[in-house]
Amino acid sequence: MSDILFRARELESYGIAIRRQIHKNPELGFELPKTIELVEKELVSLGYEPVRCGKAGITAAAGKPGRTFLLRADMDALPMKEETGLEFASENDCMHACGHDIHTSALLVAARILKEREEELQGTVKLMFQPCEEGVAGALDMVRAGVLGNPNADAAMALHVVHEKAGTVGYSWTTACASSDVFAITVKGKGGHGAAPHNCVDPINTAVHIHMALQAVNSREVHPDEMLVLSICEIHGGTASNIFPETVVMKGTIRTMNPEVRSFAKDRLVQIAKQTAAAFRAEAAVEFLHEGIPPMRNDTILLQETTGYINRILGEDTCYELPRMTGSEDFSVVSQLVPSVLYWVGTGSEEEGYPYGVHDPRVTFNEESLHKMAAIYAGTAMEWLREHS
Ligand SMILES: [Zn+2]
Ligand SMILES: [Zn+2]
Structure with missing residues (x-):
């Protein structure tokens, strides 16, 4: 010893x-x-x-x-x-x-x-x-x-x-x-009656499309050898079955082993959220909740x-x-x-x-x-x- x-x-x-x-x-x-x-x-x-x-x-x-x-x-x-x-x-x-x-x-x-x-x-x-x-x-x-x-x-x-x-x-x-970054995406639409979607901008539909589009970052945009996790672990929106909410908030985390992949994924998160929201006539704001590591x-x-x-x-x-x-x-x-x-x-x-x-x-x-x-x-x-x- x-x-x-x-x-x-x-x-x-x-x-x-x-x-x-x-x-x-x-x-x-x-x-x-x-x-x-x-x-x-x-x-x-x-x-x-x-x-x-x-x-x-x-x-x-x-x-x-x-x-x-x-x-x-x-x-x-x-x-x-x-x-x-x-x-x-x-x-x-x-x-x-x-x-x-x-x-x-x-x-x-x-x-x-x-x-x-x-x-x-x-x-x-x-x-x-x-x-x-x-x-x-x-x-x-x-x-x-x-x-x-x-x-x-x-x-x-x-x-x-x-x-x-x-x-x-x-x-x-x-x-x-891994690195760690935590983000919140706020999707802003236009609320209204569930029976009149044409008078509203549905933030739930928009949030779902953003969620799906984000799956392409790790599966299609980063070298397969790289480790990248992009997880959405919270989605909040709506209060009743017949009212479109005004906003939906999604929160999640990005983890990587490579600083370059980290900054790429953060940039793409913002672009995909904003541009997908725009495609559905909504708006998206992305906030990183702390400086990350x-x-x-x-x-x-x-x-x-x-x-x-x-x-x-x-x-x-x-x-x-x-x-x-x-x-x-x-x-x-x-x-x-x-x-x-x-x-x-x-x-x-x-x-x-x-x-x-x-x-x-x-x-x-x-x-x-x-x-x-x-x-x-x-x-x-x-x-x-x-x-x-
Ligand atoms: Zn510990
Ligand atoms: Zn711990």
């Missing part, structure tokens, strides 16, 4: 206690007062000087001037009622169903190890505790607030739990997961290096290749600016007695993975700095 893993194992109950405290008090988006207080207090007690960054982020650093390796953990929960029945279950209507409580506590355990071994660090390790990953806005907010500067991050790594065998570490080459880009060299470190820290063949995911992770914003890697750490498979995946109100996690995540965080940063000093 590597010395880092041995120390992380010794700190297991410390990490689990923090994790359960965060788990009991889940908070959402940028509104994380209790979580931030806990993280800051813990960092101060470990000898750090934490700094607020952006709306609700925290950074802290250990080591000495030199190259800088950034470690990211997210802190926000989901707006869903927990149904696990665990003794440390959520005490409010939100839930850490995506495992961010584990990420945050694992990074705190890593922070403790890094502080204990600060003399050995051949550069700086910067810790990034971010809010609002689920709202895909927290990483961008911290980047705009300067998290990647002073000192400049030279490489970055994030870990995320995954519904796989506990303690395994998955990765994907090049793109780990790019695909997560794993740096090939950093991935080769860090899989080597992780296999040394946790044992040969810990790392394995996973198919890329059509879900998204807003650490992708960092990955477009600094060489980065994202790893998926298994926290229990169905065969091991963990039948539910993340975002399920019944999901539970094998807490044995927590100290392994801490060892990966601390050990990878130390190894990378050693090799690049």
Whole structure:
């Protein structure tokens, strides 16, 4: 067993206690007062000087001037009622169903190890505790607030739990997961009596044609090798069976692995919606509901290096290749600016007695993975700095 893993194992109950405290008090988006207080207090007690960054982020650093390796953990929960029945279950209507409580506590355990071994660090390790990953806005907010500067991050790594065998570490080459954009199309027609369509402009008929026309973007306009998802998941319009509504609203999401395909699909969405609406004498307005995030880009060299470190820290063949995911992770914003890697750490498979995946109100996690995540965080940063000093 590597010395880092041995120390992380010794700190297991410390990490689990923090994790359960965060788990009991889940908070959402940028509104994380209790979580931030806990993280800051813990960092101060470990000898750090934490700094607020952006709306609700925290950074802290250990080591000495030199190259800088950034470690990211997210802190926000989901707006869903927990149904696990665990003794440390959520005490409010939100839930850490995506495992961010584990990420945050694992990074705190890593922070403790890094502080204990600060003399050995051949550069700086910067810790990034971010809010609002689920709202895909927290990483961008911290980047705009300067998290990647002073000192400049030279490489970055994030870990995320995954519904796989506990303690395994998955990765994907090049793109780990997709971009994400969310849109609303408002189709405006002319309402009126259902028995007199000739006096109206039917926004429902128009919306249906827009929906059908949009299917051509992925099936006919993008190279078959490219992954593109364009899904409409909401359609709202009408109040009665004999009244044409004035408007219909459709909402959906675009996911791709390629920034060029992403901007092409967004442009075509707007063109097809507007021109199809015009063909039916209606109007369409397209709104993108947030800035969206790019695909997560794993740096090939950093991935080769860090899989080597992780296999040394946790044992040969810990790392394995996973198919890329059509879900998204807003650490992708960092990955477009600094060489980065994202790893998926298994926290229990169905065969091991963990039948539910993340975002399920019944999901539970094998807490044995927590100290392994801490060892990966601390050990990878130390190894990378050693090799690049
Ligand atoms: Zn999530
Ligand atoms: Zn998550």
